[in-house]
Amino acid sequence: MSARANILARIRTAQGRAITVRTEERDAVAQYIAAHPQGPRPQVDADIEARFRDRALSLATTMDEVKTVADIPAAVARYLREQNLAPAAVCWPEFAGLDWAAQGLKVEARAVRGDDLVGITGAFCAIAETGTLMMCSGPDTPPATSLLPETHIAVVARRRIVTGMEDGWTLLRRERDALPRAVNFISGPSRTADIEQTVTLGAHGPYRVHLLLLS
Amino acid sequence: MHFKARAGAKLADVRLQSALKKLQGNFVKGRADRVAELDNFPDIRDAAAAIRDRALANLDVWLDTFEQNATARGTVVHWAETHDDVNRIVREIAAQHGVRKVIKSKSMVTEECALNDALESAGLEVVETDLGEYILQLAKEPPSHIVAPVVHKTRDEVSDLFAEKHHAPRLTDIPALCREAREKLRPHFLSADMGVSGANFIIAETGSTLIVTNEGNGRMVTTLPKVHVAITGIEKVVPTLEDVTTLLRLLPRHGTGQSITNYISVTTGPRRAGDLDGPEHFHVILVDAGRTKLIGGDLQEMLRCIRCGACMNHCPVYQSVGGHAYGWVYPGPMGAILTPTYIGLENARDLPNAATLCGQCSVACPVKIPLPDLLRKLRERQFEQGLKPWHEVAALRAWGWLARHPSLYGVMMRIQARALKAMANREGMIRSLPFGGGWTDRRDFPAPEGRTFRELYKARSKA
Numbered sequence: 104m105s106a107r108a109n110i111l112a113r114i115r116t117a118q119g120r121a122i123t124v125r126t127e128e129r130d131a132v133a134q135y136i137a138a139h140p141q142g143p144r145p146q147v148d149a150d151i152e153a154r155f156r157d158r159a160l161s162l163a164t165t166m167d168e169v170k171t172v173a174d175i176p177a178a179v180a181r182y183l184r185e186q187n188l189a190p191a192a193v194c195w196p197e198f199a200g201l202d203w204a205a206q207g208l209k210v211e212a213r214a215v216r217g218d219d220l221v222g223i224t225g226a227f228c229a230i231a232e233t234g235t236l237m238m239c240s241g242p243d244t245p246p247a248t249s250l251l252p253e254t255h256i257a258v259v260a261r262r263r264i265v266t267g268m269e270d271g272w273t274l275l276r277r278e279r280d281a282l283p284r285a286v287n288f289i290s291g292p293s294r295t296a297d298i299e300q301t302v303t304l305g306a307h308g309p310y311r312v313h314l315l316l317l318s
Numbered sequence: 319m320h321f322k323a324r325a326g327a328k329l330a331d332v333r334l335q336s337a338l339k340k341l342q343g344n345f346v347k348g349r350a351d352r353v354a355e356l357d358n359f360p361d362i363r364d365a366a367a368a369i370r371d372r373a374l375a376n377l378d379v380w381l382d383t384f385e386q387n388a389t390a391r392g393t394v395v396h397w398a399e400t401h402d403d404v405n406r407i408v409r410e411i412a413a414q415h416g417v418r419k420v421i422k423s424k425s426m427v428t429e430e431c432a433l434n435d436a437l438e439s440a441g442l443e444v445v446e447t448d449l450g451e452y453i454l455q456l457a458k459e460p461p462s463h464i465v466a467p468v469v470h471k472t473r474d475e476v477s478d479l480f481a482e483k484h485h486a487p488r489l490t491d492i493p494a495l496c497r498e499a500r501e502k503l504r505p506h507f508l509s510a511d512m513g514v515s516g517a518n519f520i521i522a523e524t525g526s527t528l529i530v531t532n533e534g535n536g537r538m539v540t541t542l543p544k545v546h547v548a549i550t551g552i553e554k555v556v557p558t559l560e561d562v563t564t565l566l567r568l569l570p571r572h573g574t575g576q577s578i579t580n581y582i583s584v585t586t587g588p589r590r591a592g593d594l595d596g597p598e599h600f601h602v603i604l605v606d607a608g609r610t611k612l613i614g615g616d617l618q619e620m621l622r623c624i625r626c627g628a629c630m631n632h633c634p635v636y637q638s639v640g641g642h643a644y645g646w647v648y649p650g651p652m653g654a655i656l657t658p659t660y661i662g663l664e665n666a667r668d669l670p671n672a673a674t675l676c677g678q679c680s681v682a683c684p685v686k687i688p689l690p691d692l693l694r695k696l697r698e699r700q701f702e703q704g705l706k707p708w709h710e711v712a713a714l715r716a717w718g719w720l721a722r723h724p725s726l727y728g729v730m731m732r733i734q735a736r737a738l739k740a741m742a743n744r745e746g747m748i749r750s751l752p753f754g755g756g757w758t759d760r761r762d763f764p765a766p767e768g769r770t771f772r773e774l775y776k777a778r779s780k781a
Contacts, residue, residue, distance in 0.1 A: 114378045114613050124378065132557075142362065245593070293533055293581070298496070306449060
């Protein structure tokens, strides 16, 4: 007998069910998955954008607004100047065509390396309940860009703010056939409280997360 | 050494006592504050317990569904009956892919297995990357808490340790210590061939594994090396994405007092065509190692556990002695149930008694595990198996015999009550009690007034 067969048989025997799985059991599981009912959800204010801003700021995320995609380079340049950071970054391909040079920035659309200091990404959507970004991996949306650099700048379209994580899954089910390799929910800069329960920003991931809310 | 002996040493440890005080303020208050954000917390808690029960009621079918969906996305699913099986499977995967360096994110299951030792003895370099676990790896100590593994250490101890092991100037500021660890670990993230993680949940619907982290090391471990191995208990399966969402409203709130952790990472299969990052090979190991002993019996509710640590944070015993006193991987009330089950009641004799049954743990539990009830059941089992200490059994036998002889009982009680009264000082307190030093060393014992209840009852009935 394989380990698998032994474990599954032990479970069924202990619970007083016959070793062979009945069709009704499989059907019940399939039906539950097909229905995937939502659990009880906490109340979230009707103004989900205000809620998102409020929560994101409380997680030490910072925020700015841009009217159009073309305004992104100026907003990035302004932020990097304010933070005293070098004017260089790696970005997702969707931002490759922007006029970064006009703002004095050196921005490359490529796989991020361990010593890159700033990563610029988009986001699949944003979640108001917790002030969270939902990120889906893919050839044009590599997750490491939001992870390795000390500073992560994310562009989030206002119309992609949803109420809760359930709404993020609903959006994903509507727009894609299956889950991507990685779905990452990001809620502010990386942190640790392992030493004396003292919260310290910038553990292994970014020290700073800056959002550009796109109208 | 048993719990009692270890607990005594921990109570006398001044550094430990100062470190443990911080836990109550941050985690206990943090949980209360974050739970108050949810207007319908009781409903969410009921739903969370029901989700876990649904998975456990048909555990084999949900696991089979997980396996099918994971396999369909290119994940290799392994099954391990014992801790040794886990270690063997990981060594085989490492050999198959020519792995030399392994980076790990926090995983309690691998603590159960002593995986690091098993990999190191096979010639592999193993690096723990969670800050707390990294500190413990340097100090060669086990974790003392399932969420905050290094809660027993003060900042000063970490400063000394880093200065010694890193051969670097001694830093004292916490952010500077964190940066020092970041800079030491970054090269390991970039050069490791294999990442080993746990999983907070596995999702049957999608065949995904999910981890909840704050530092970002978990994302690196599951993204950068060419091989990712996720190791988790069979009880961690959850039916759907919606179900896991409900549980995620509770886990960070109860674990660290956060509304949400910094990162929640759902990984499904290896790197896809065109992806710039992600592991080329993704293995999941589903571990039994004692869990099926809980299935179907009167302790099954323990398998609802989502490993938040709230029961230990709220436990007056844990708060006083810390995690190491419990002797194995899982401390606190949940450990007092899991340890005897996983390693045998005879090897964890006094753990079911390492609780006051005050009930704080079950009040704090996000999935409504009736921990005190389960501890009572284990105590009964201990008695049935003859595992109670002889003096406890003898004392209870003697009392039982006496209680069945009411007139003799009355005489004995009268003698005892008068003797105790005679020992009392002017305030009616006893300063030092023979065989009762555990009580009177630290506080006075109130003496009886001199007459027993039965005497008083008799006297008043006559009147």
